[in-house]
Amino acid sequence: MYTRSDRSAMAEWWRTIDRWFLAAFLALIAFGVVLSFAASPAVAERIGLDTYHFVERHGLFLVPAIGVMIAVSFLDARQIRRLALITLVISVALMIAALFFGVEVKGSRRWVRLFGLSLQPSEFMKPAFVILCAWLFAEQQRRPEIPGSLIAMILFIAMAALLVAQPDLGQTILLAGIWGAMFFIAGLSWLWIGLLGVSAGMGLMAAYFAFPHVADRVNRFLTGEGDTYQVDTGREAIVRGGWFGQGPGEGTVKRILPDSHTDFIFSVLAEEFGIILCAVLVSIFAFIVLRGFWRATRDHDAFQRFAVAGLVTLIGFQSTINIAVNLQLMPAKGMTLPFVSYGGSSMIAVALTAGMILALTRRRPESRAGRVQFHSVSRFQPAS
Secondary structure (H helix, E strand, O other): OOOOOOOOHHHHHHHHHHHHHHHHHHHHHHHHHHHHHHHHHHHHHHHHOOOOHHHHHHHHHHHHHHHHHHHHHHHOHHHHHHHHHHHHHHHHHHHHHHHOEEEOOOOOOEEEEEEOEEHHHHHHHHHHHHHHHHHHHHHHHOOOOOOOOHHHHHHHHHHHHHHHHHOOOOHHHHHHHHHHHHHHHHOOOOOHHHHHHHHHHHHHHHHHOOOOHHHHHHHHHOOOOOOHHHHHHHHHHHHHHHOOOOOOOOOOOOHOOOOOOOHHHHHHHHHHHHHHHHHHHHHHHHHHHHHHHHHOOOOOHHHHHHHHHHHHHHHHHHHHHHHHHHOOOOOOOOOOOOOOOOOHHHHHHHHHHHHHHHOOOOOOOOOHHHHHHHOOOOOOHHHH
């Protein structure tokens, strides 16, 4: 595509980018476009909107999302850290504003309106949080006198408190899982890991008793009693699809599935395209996570190692939660499927995450001295 003598920024980007990651992200985007046509027209018609309202908006959000992913992938590690800090500060400010001036949806204040658009700041907080925690863990390894782990713990508590205040227990659990995984990857004490596990269990119990809607969802999941219409309908769509599906546009259960274009888009995929194509989609997410960990094991820079592992864990956990809810393996919670579900904030935030992964996994020259002097206490040991 580009000659070796071409030293332009675009040529250098193409030579150094991880094309496997790029192809996987583009494949997810393609899945999202196809499923937007399959799932959203029925929803739009049901609520009295133009048939292709959500399809058009999905395409509208897709343009800036791809732009963000490509633009961020040009940055170096230092610029990624600066971008994450700015993003976190703005996201936190907007999350606080949402508590007082935000749009209330189903009893939660997670959204703010800016320039006529609804924005969910917590979506952008997540990748920024991962990057800053990775930097703090890496700094403590490089200079033990810096209490990076303690600062990361305080940062996590602050972000979790903001999410609980909204309340958004699904995102809180997701953030806790990501942070716990990074804490483990950083090679910190098993005592701390055990204490954090106990704290997480106590937090889940407290959420069950403190929030009636959480208790209601858990009880419905365990007993099958109460309003289980949406999860039962999603399961019916999956069963009806079989191995090869009913065919594009031939699904009927999707027409009565309330959130078929967002939380339950995986069920629409199963009904119209079958379990085999669902397995392909799951394989793409698994590939992103496994390749991220593989790249992390071979990175000599602690920050980049922790950051890449944390970012792919974010994508992996979020997709796992969404698919598990569709398969009735978890209580229902509002969690989008990255790059596939409808949602502007989610799509652009996932594009930011993908751009950061592409930026941090680009091939860059390393000095021999840097490789020889590298010693890590991380559980991710680089290949010899």
